[in-house]
Amino acid sequence: MSAVRPVGTLRIPxxxxxxxxxxxxxxxxxxxxxxxVAMPFVALVWLALxxxxxxxxxxxxxxxxxxxxxxxxxxxxxxxxxGTVGAVxxxxxxxxxxxxRRFFSWALVLPLAVPTYIAxxxxxxxxxxxxxxxxxxxxxFGYKSSRDYWFPEIRSLPGAVLILSSVLYPYVYLTVRMVFxxxxxxxxxxxxxxxxxxxxxxAKILLPLARPAIAVGVTLALMEAVNDIGAVEFxxxxxxxxxxxxxxxxxxxxxxxxxxxxxxxxxxxxxxxxERLARRRQRFTLGRADRPQPGSERLxxxxxxxxxxxxxxxxxxxxxxxxxxxxxxxxxxxxQLADPQLWRALxxxxxxxxxxxxxxxxxxxxxxxxxxxxxxxxxxxxTRLAVIGYAVPGTVLAIGILIPLAGLDNFxxxxxxxxxxxxxxxxxxxxxxxxxxxxxxxxxxxxxxxLESGFAKVSPHLDMASxxxxxxxxxxxxxxxxxxxxxxxxxxxxxVFVEASKELSATILLRPxxxxxxxxxxxxxxxxxxxxxxxxxxxxxxxxxxLPVAILNRSILAETTRS
Numbered sequence: 001m002s003a004v005r006p007v008g009t010l011r012i013p014x015x016x017x018x019x020x021x022x023x024x025x026x027x028x029x030x031x032x033x034x035x036x037v038a039m040p041f042v043a044l045v046w047l048a049l050x051x052x053x054x055x056x057x058x059x060x061x062x063x064x065x066x067x068x069x070x071x072x073x074x075x076x077x078x079x080x081x082x083g084t085v086g087a088v089x090x091x092x093x094x095x096x097x098x099x100x101r102r103f104f105s106w107a108l109v110l111p112l113a114v115p116t117y118i119a120x121x122x123x124x125x126x127x128x129x130x131x132x133x134x135x136x137x138x139x140x141f142g143y144k145s146s147r148d149y150w151f152p153e154i155r156s157l158p159g160a161v162l163i164l165s166s167v168l169y170p171y172v173y174l175t176v177r178m179v180f181x182x183x184x185x186x187x188x189x190x191x192x193x194x195x196x197x198x199x200x201x202x203a204k205i206l207l208p209l210a211r212p213a214i215a216v217g218v219t220l221a222l223m224e225a226v227n228d229i230g231a232v233e234f235x236x237x238x239x240x241x242x243x244x245x246x247x248x249x250x251x252x253x254x255x256x257x258x259x260x261x262x263x264x265x266x267x268x269x270x271x272x273x274x275e276r277l278a279r280r281r282q283r284f285t286l287g288r289a290d291r292p293q294p295g296s297e298r299l300x301x302x303x304x305x306x307x308x309x310x311x312x313x314x315x316x317x318x319x320x321x322x323x324x325x326x327x328x329x330x331x332x333x334x335x336q337l338a339d340p341q342l343w344r345a346l347x348x349x350x351x352x353x354x355x356x357x358x359x360x361x362x363x364x365x366x367x368x369x370x371x372x373x374x375x376x377x378x379x380x381x382x383t384r385l386a387v388i389g390y391a392v393p394g395t396v397l398a399i400g401i402l403i404p405l406a407g408l409d410n411f412x413x414x415x416x417x418x419x420x421x422x423x424x425x426x427x428x429x430x431x432x433x434x435x436x437x438x439x440x441x442x443x444x445x446x447x448x449x450x451l452e453s454g455f456a457k458v459s460p461h462l463d464m465a466s467x468x469x470x471x472x473x474x475x476x477x478x479x480x481x482x483x484x485x486x487x488x489x490x491x492x493x494x495x496v497f498v499e500a501s502k503e504l505s506a507t508i509l510l511r512p513x514x515x516x517x518x519x520x521x522x523x524x525x526x527x528x529x530x531x532x533x534x535x536x537x538x539x540x541x542x543x544x545x546x547l548p549v550a551i552l553n554r555s556i557l558a559e560t561t562r563s
Contacts, residue, residue, distance in 0.1 A: 030370060030382035033363050037386050037441050040400025044265065047403055048258040055256050059247065064260065067243040070157060074232075074239060075222050077161030078168065082221040083214055085165065086172025089311050090210075091202055094180035096297050098304040104311035105177075109553040111318025112170040113545030115502040117230025118522065118538045119167045120160075121531050122322035124234070125329075127154045160237045164225050166318035171224075172217030174553070179213045180206065198297070220390075226268065227393040229505040230523055240264045241505065244395045248509075254399075261396040268392065323542060329535030336536045345516040346540055352432055352517065353500040356439035357447075357493045363440070364448035364492060369481075372455050372463075373473060387448050389441035394506030397438050402510060405429040405437070430512050438506040443499055447492040454488020455481075494548040501544050518544070 092098070093105045111119075127133050129146055143149050153159065207214075232239050240260065248257035299307050336342055367383045370376075389397065406429040413424045428434060458481060466476040482489075504519040511520060518541045525534030 027376065027379055027382065029366055030379050030386065033367065033444075034382045034385040036437075037389050037444065039404055040397055040441060041265070041392075043404045044258055044262055044396070044400035047255065047399075048262040055247070055251060055253050056259065059243075059256055059260065063243050063247070064240075064263070067238055067240045070237060071226065071239045071241075073157060074160060074164070074225060074237065077158070078165050078221055078225045079218050081161060081165035082169040082172050083218045085169040085314050086217055087176050087207065087210065087214055089169075089314060090173050090177035090180055091206060092307050092311055094177055095198070095202075096299050096307060098299040098307040100308050100311070104308075104315070106550065106553050107315050107319075108173050108311060109170050109549055110315060110546065111167040112498065113542050113549045114167045114319060114322050115230075115504065115519065115541060116164050116167055116224065116228045117234065117504055117519075118326070118541060119318070119322050120163050120231035120234050121522075121526055121538070122325040123154055123159070123163050125325050125531060126321055127151075155235045157237055160232060160235045162317075163231060163235070164228065165221075166314065168221040168224055169314060169318070171220040172214060175213040175217040176210050179210045223390055227395075227505055229395055229508070230519075230526075234526065241393050241395050244399070245505075245509075248399070258399055261399055265392060265396055269388075323539075326535050326539040326542065329532045330539045333532060333536050336533070341516065342521065342537055342540075345518050345521040345537060346544075348432070348515065349501050349517045349519070349541070349544065352435055352439070353497045356436050356443065356500040357496040359436065359440050360443050360447040360496045361451070361489060361492045364444060364451045365489070367448055368451040368455050369477065371452075372460070383448070387445035390443065390445035392442065394438065394442060394503060395509065397441060398506045398509035401434055401438055401441075401506075402429055405434055426512075429510075432512070432515070434510040435503075435507050438510055439496070439500045439503060442503075442506070443496045446495050446499065450492035450495060451485070451488050454485050454491070457488075458484050491552060494552040498545050498548045498552070502541060
């Protein structure tokens with residue numbers, strides 16, 4: 001039996017406990033990692049409370065109320081849309097056979113490769129007055145100008161909800177599909193024998209069973225929506241994240257930005273606590289299925305057409321439209337393939353994402369294995385502290401990271417000047433280290449959650465058997481556990497790699513001078529109202545993400561099938 005648990009919750013495994021000297025090293029490691037994660041938040045609190053903003057009264061009366069309401073509305077809309085689309089498509093793919101089901105089962109994950117800000121740029125290009133949709137409307141109906149007909153404004157709050165949801169619903173789809181596949185057909189078959197319709201089975205049996213998985217997926221989607229800065233700025237939606245960015249860079253008010261960031265951090269942590277509290281009594285276990293057999297009922301006629309359409313629309317909105325727009329613009333800008341800045345940005349993106357993924361997976365593996373080996377409750381507590389970073393928007397995190405790193409750089413530089421007449425410069429805050437650090441803090445929960453789930457599928461009796469045969473913990477890890485953990489390690493690496501390669505909000509604030517990633521390259525071009533000039537770079541971001549997303553989807557599906 002294995003449990004489906006939300007990201008960030010920890011369970012002490014079956015007892016392989018070795019109390020005593022073994023706990024000390026793992027506790028020290030966990031404490032160091034927790035301290036690394038906590039340092040930006042401590043710096044944020046210290047800066048917010050130690051200074052005063054001359055604009056605070058203006059921020060509190062004009063900026064914050066509107067930004068808070070807009071942020072709440074955006075989160076509510078994204079939660080409803082991603083939850084509905086993810087759960088319905090997962091149910092259709094896992095429970096029915098209809099034309100295109102095999103294609104949809106993996107293609108529904110593709111929007112995960114499209115960053116939110118790139119989706120926003122593409123939707124605006126696709127739907128604006130000179131775009132193909134409105135051009136076709138005018139051609140068909142003979143309209144001459146935009147005054148002759150009504151067309152919804154994509155640069156709006158509803159537009160932001162649609163765009164963000166179209167690329168974030170795979171978080172819900174992946175988690176819910178896993179539940180629907182693993183639970184087998186027994187509950188549905190029993191309900192069918194009692195005369196229940198498929199709609200009633202979905203509403204009264206499957207949805208309640210999948211509620212924890214839906215909550216996990218929606219929470220991940222909301223964290224990404226709140227983290228976004230590129231899309232909301234481009235769409236004119238003034239969220240709290242944009243207020244932080246604008247207050248710091250446009251108004252030059254660092255203290256005001258940190259105070260807004262602290263308020264936003266408190267709200268997000270309260271929401272996470274409420275979400276966990278609401279599900280604390282839920283216990284959801286999945287029996288081992290005979291073999292998951294999706295498509296147990298064949299749909300025909302109108303039902304089959306509706307199922308295919310319901311699965312095709314999210315792919316069209318979240319992947320096909322951005323990909324076609326980017327491809328069209330990229331073909332017109334093929335000369336940019338000779339631009340050395342573009343390839344330098346690609347190298348920076350791959351290098352930073354790879355280093356971040358390796359560091360995050362290594363740290364997450366040490367924490368998960370330490371909890372498995374020792375069962376220490378103190379280690380569990382430290383691990384919980386080490387994985388809180390995902391709930392924090394990158395803009396907030398960037399402020400908390402920049403201050404202590406800059407202070408440490410200045411401290412070292414001053415002492416090197418005084419002692420050796422050598423200037424070290426900004427070694428930490430003026431290099432890619434700050435970006436890797438931000439990614440490490442933000443994505444630790446993602447890497448650790450995958451590895452913890454992987455360890456949960458490996459019976460603790462294997463550790464015990466290996467130890468009774470004379471193997472040391474290190475030999476057991478290398479010879480027994482690591483081979484079994486390869487799928488979980490790959491999943492964790494790919495999850496972090498995909499997210500790190502798309503990261504914009506922290507990167508744009510922490511990058512050194514004249515240091516571009518593909519994300520900042522696209523953002524810079526779009527800021528100059530020249531999105532076409534960034535189309536090749538945007539397409540490269542999507543292409544860099546497609547292969548890891550495809551491998552990730554296949555790995556998760558294979559693990560689900562074996563469970």
